[in-house]
Amino acid sequence: MAKQNTVFKDAYNRCLKLLADTSSLPSEPELGQVLGVSRTTVRAILSRFEELQLIAWDKRKKNVLRQPRPDDYFPTEETDSLAEIIERSFMRRILAGGAEPGMQINELELAREIGTGTTSVREFLIRFSRFGLIEKRPNSHWILKGFTREFALELTEVREMFELRSAARFVALPDDHPAWAELTQIEALHRGILADIDNRYREFSELDEKFHLLVHKASSNRFIVDFYDVIAIVFHYHYQWNKTNARERNARALEEHLAYIEALRSHDPARAEQACRRHLQSARETLLQSIP
Amino acid sequence: MAKQNTVFKDAYNRCLKLLADTSSLPSEPELGQVLGVSRTTVRAILSRFEELQLIAWDKRKKNVLRQPRPDDYFPTEETDSLAEIIERSFMRRILAGGAEPGMQINELELAREIGTGTTSVREFLIRFSRFGLIEKRPNSHWILKGFTREFALELTEVREMFELRSAARFVALPDDHPAWAELTQIEALHRGILADIDNRYREFSELDEKFHLLVHKASSNRFIVDFYDVIAIVFHYHYQWNKTNARERNARALEEHLAYIEALRSHDPARAEQACRRHLQSARETLLQSIP
DNA sequence: TTTCTGTCTTTTATCTACAATAGACAGATT
DNA sequence: AATCTGTCTATTGTAGATAAAAGACAGAAA
Structure with a gap:
């Protein structure tokens, strides 16, 4: 194979879901927009829909003929790049x-x-x-070089420098900056998970990444934002790997986040710094504990 | 061509220089060590030497037959990777x-x-x-994304955070740490260039890189040290590109470095921070001036 | 015994080829 | 006039092939 057609398969699956909700599909450019692929790929998807008798396709008319069945989808393993x-x-x-x-x-x-x-x-x-x-x-x-104690210490050292600076920038954002709305949304997600922590504590990992990325973005510095990739990948795999006390750890982190969010909202740099430090310190401890 | 043989050509040229100084070459492993290549490459070099009647090679004996001539060398363009x-x-x-x-x-x-x-x-x-x-x-x-003003500002922001922290670590290094000896050496180079600034101001670029890298290394943090690559490449090409007032700029930077070095030597964190800040500020200004 | 050489195997760096995907343009449709 | 489709071309992502370089091992020499 010269190139995997995972882009096609993934877009095809997503397009099948769109198809379930309407009686006819929009134009090729619009579909490309929605799916984030080129027209070439859109046309490949439409051709396949036609072959499988999912739609009747004639130029601008793309009428849905039947609902998609589970076996119309490509297996998810095949859609990973x-x-x-x-x-x-x-x-x-x-x-x-x-x-x-x-x-x-x-x-x-x-x-x-x-x-x-x-x-x-x-x-x-x-x-x-x-x-x-x-x-x-x-x-x-x-x-x-290994996922060693030194690695974790070096990583967290830089993380703390960057996040403290980003948090300082965050509190100074103007009130109409979109970050505040996002923060509100993220706060709501925190409360949602906390309310049903026993069942939903696994969702913390993803939310954690979202929250810290939002803070880092306030730095408006590409090097700081890019560095968050390093942190994210380490914590991502770390969460998958070390599940001891996950429920308690996550509950505590959620509480810390809420305090941190409130401190950001206060626009008070000193409060934000304190809340940020407190959370980063416990994040560091958690990470270090998982290293032999 | 599947792979360039630049490793061979470069090692060959360096080996020719060794050959000029002795009457017989050492063992294959030792040559490999000195040249930083594998025995396979060493043997390829020796074979060529033999072909060109530069040495008589019989097992452990590698007697030099004649001095290398300029045309024995490969052109330098061919030795770049x-x-x-x-x-x-x-x-x-x-x-x-x-x-x-x-x-x-x-x-x-x-x-x-x-x-x-x-x-x-x-x-x-x-x-x-x-x-x-x-x-x-x-x-x-x-x-x-372009070498824009924002790029330069984002770069210097992180640089300043990292270098200030590194300088703080530097002053705390124990007296027997090898960094102090290196610092002495670098200081001597500074004085050497300053003494003949009109002819040697072009050597500053390389020295600048050496000095700041030494400071960054005191952080013992791979992310901080690695980030110095970004700074180094930007300043490297920047120096090649913007030559206006190079002599004055470099003379001033050399003086700032000397003050900075002395401050590091004092083991006084506050003095070091001040000298570091002063120099970084003028480095930033210089960089920004070169951007339209 | 230790180090070296001869020989052989494995791996990397690089090129080329090709299907998947993106993208451009003219003519058709609204 | 604006948007869409049909068709065509160019570029990317990936595999496979191959010379250069690294490296392993046994037997030879010191």
Whole structure:
């Protein structure tokens, strides 16, 4: 295969859902807009709909003939991009499987194991190297630096500098800045989860990322915002990996977030700093506890 | 060509210089060590030396037969790695040639222009993207964000946070830490250049990088040290590009460095912070002046 | 015993090829 | 006049192939 058609499959699945709600589909450019793909892909989707007798397609008319059935969808495994597959495989290997610092990483072996070409693995490793967990020896292998205590300390040190600065900027945002509305929305989500914490505590991870990203964005600094990717990926896999006391940890973090949100709302830099520090400190402790 | 043999050519040239100074060459592993290449490459070099009647090679004996002539060397253009060539080409394009922010970057076109395969260009762009000057639209082109005023401000904001913190760590280093010896050496280089500033002011750029890297390393934080790459590349090309008042600018920066070095030596955090701030402020102004 | 060389295998860096996807343009439709 | 469709071209993402470089191992030399 030269290129996976995951863009097509994923857009196709999403388009099937749209189809369930109407009697006829909009124009090709509009569909492309909604699905975030080019017209070429839209037309491929429409052709397939026609083949499967889902629609009658004649130029501008795209009338829905029947409701989609579960087996009209592509399996979700087939809609993940290669990059996502490689990332998951790789993270599982280095977090779960004995990931000794100093271990060598072999592109060819990794590619064989994942069942993909070397090019994609190589590009993934280059992109991934900015997370500071691996390092390249030119003309030779990569070295795993490992998810160690030092790594976590270095990461949190920078995180704290950046987030404190971002929080300081946040309190100074004008009242009509859209970030305030988003903050309100995020606060509501917090209260929703807290109200039913026993069943919904797993939703915290995603919300955590959303909240901190919003704060970092207030910095208006691309380096600070980009660095949040590093934090997000580490915490993302960390949550998947370390589930001890997840309910209590998450409940506490939600409370801290609420205090932090209120402090931001106060427009008082000193209060915001204090709430931010308190939360970051406990986030750091949680992360460190999970490292042997 | 599958792979350039620039490693061979570069090591070969360096080995020729070694050869000029002795009557016989050391063992293969030792040569590999000295040149930083594998035995395979060492043996390729020795084979060529033998072919060109530069040495008589019989197992452990590698006796020098004649002195190398200038035409024994490979031309220096052939010893640059592809990555270096691509980087230079690219930087020239985006700094010199009308680099409008928002411009599209096309992998194929870039590859054709540089005369290389798309893979190498692609990998370069991925590596380069961490500098925050370009951004990828998946399944589509890259976008040049441009060397704009905002870029410079965002860059210097983070630089100042990181360097202030690093300087604070530096003053607290124990007296037997090797950084102090390096600092002494760097200080001597500063005085050397200042003493003959009219002829040697061009050497400042390299020294500047060395000095600030030393300071950043005191942070013991990989993210802070890695970020210095971004600063270094920007200032490196900036110096090549903007030569107005170079002599005065550099003389002033050298004096600021000396004050900064003395402040670090004092072990007084407040003095160090003040000297650091003063220098960073003027570095920022210089950078901003060069942006339209 | 230790270090070196000869030989062989494995891996990386790079090119080329090709399907998937994006995107451009002219003529058709509203 | 504005938007849409049909058709065509160009670019990206990925696999596969191959020379260069790294590296492993056994036997030779010190």
